[in-house]
Amino acid sequence: MLCERCNKNEAKIHLIKLINGKKTETWLCEKCAKELSDIPLKASMAEGAGMPFQNILSGFFETLDKTKKIEIVCKNCGLTYSQFKKSGQLGCSKCYESFNDLLSPRIKRIQGDLEHVGKIPVREGNEVIQRKRIKKLKEDLQKAVIKEEYERAAVLRDEIKLLESQREVKIDHEELDR
Template sequence: MLCDKCGEREASVHIVKVVNGDKKELNLCDKCANESMEVPLNPFEDLGEFSFQNLLSGLVDYVNKASQGAQNNEVVCENCGMAYNEFKKTGLLGCSECYKNFQNSINPVIKRVQGDMEHMGKVPTKAGKYFIEKRKLVKLKEELQQAIFGEEYEKAAVLRDEIKSVQESMGE
């Protein structure tokens, strides 16, 4: 079937419009369909190559735009010599020390993307309950220390009671 608009190319897009009960059908080739529609057939066509690294570096730029500005662009990893600008381009860090050197820039992004700064991983099904409780206990103890340091004694008392409860359920 040929395109209803140009009559030259094979129609690959079939449009059906129903307005006030009147049904109108239109068969268009890709070129005519792209020219006549406000919305492109493939909205992702002009986005270029997608990669997780591009996404990550874009998120880093977005988070840091308001907070730190240009000062991060000069930061260089002391261990591998990778510049922050290079990380922004590739989305890949050069070594484990890069995490420490660029932490002010990348920690907010990592926390936003992963939900936390620490990787939790999977828990074995047989021993899962014990490990989950152990993780909870460690996290509660850290929160307790922060509450005491911040002089939030009421919160610290609640956390202390929660820690005792978890320890009792674990048999400690």
């Protein structure tokens, strides 16, 4: 098969482009492929024979790295993501919002979750645990209502009322002891 561009040399490269869901295929010789493509090609395809796939891809990604990159900047303090990567320190609390898409996967991988749980004080530990339990039950109640699981919602509602009443009784006893 001849090259579809120069119609002189034998076509050895099958170039497939997929742009906005539209696929175009072209058969090219090595010379025309080098002229058209941004992907670096060996002087001869024979040189690349037996080459590991990773080496082929590394050349492609090196080309992509040279393309223009978009820099994310915190609107509050002006810190760029590149500066953060170098220093390892964020400039302000708004940086978490600005770099959220890039930071969240890393934080989750390192810490196991995105929500900070923290430590519970020994003296008031039961009170904190009780409040968190009630908060979680209220969230579950909202989800059950949205899913129209009314029997489960009723059980959750009753459990919330019980825990809140126990909490109020405990608070009343503590005030009487003072």
